[in-house]
Amino acid sequence: MQQERRYAFIFDMDGVLTDNMRFHAESWVELFRDFGLEGMDAERYLVETAGMRGLDVLRYFLDPNISHAEAERLTDFKDFLYRVMSRDRIKPMPGIGEFLDTSANMQIRLGLGTGSGPTNIRYVLGLLNLSNTFDTVVSAYDVEHGKPQPDIFLRAAELLAVDPSCCIVFEDALPGIEAARNAGMQCVAVTTTNKAEAFEGFDNVLQVIDDFTQFPPGELIAKLSAKHSPMTLL
Secondary structure: OOOOOOOEEEEOOEOOOEOOHHHHHHHHHHHHHOOOOOOOOHHHHHHHOOOOOHHHHHHHHOOOOOOHHHHHHHHHHHHHHHHHHHOOOOOEOOOHHHHHHHHHHOOOEEEEEEOOOHHHHHHHHHHOOOOOOOOEEEEHHHOOOOOOOOHHHHHHHHHHOOOHHHEEEEEOOHHHHHHHHHOOOEEEEEOOOOOHHHHOOOOOEEEEEOOOOOOOHHHHHHHHHHHHOOOOOO
16 A cells, blocks of 8 residues: 655744845845945845855855854844844735645645744744744754755755755755755745746746735645646657
8 A cells, every 4th residue: 555645844943934135135135244345235145145044155255164163153233133124024924824724724834944043933933923933943053064055955855854956945046046956856946035037947846926815724725735746648
């Protein structure tokens, strides 16, 4: 008897559960201004490094040889700025609550895979009333490499006990879409950080959405199941 296939949804947090990536960008810009970095603005951060962990953002923009200790210190400071600047601005993405509830009722496993650290995870999930929603939470602090490497999503799939090919990742940032592809996972792209055309080069994008009011979870599972089905020869 063939065992029923188990599925999982793995959500990035920033820019997916809430439309907050610009708040992160603004706090990075404020930090970099203290270092005299020219040509740095919110749009550049969003296009080039959104979704990356702090260490990788700092090595990309500021110093490729920055130490882990110094990067952690600066990231903590940037995150403090972010929380101060965004506390009254964090709102749930339209439809996300109902989408998560419906998915859980369908026995779809739910994971969070984010480049944010533990403090920001608690902060955002608390504001969104989602602290107890996910079956597992994996951050960049839990793995060796952040996005676009696949470590975060593969670890989430392992903890959820779901094969990577049966996972759908929800992502807004290009490094995150790439990380899902590197993990062998299909992806739903959310247009909070990038326009729809930015995702056209990725063969693992099942659907592009503006928010979570546009489709039921079962529709995504049907699309993923179709990819698993053997091709019928005519």
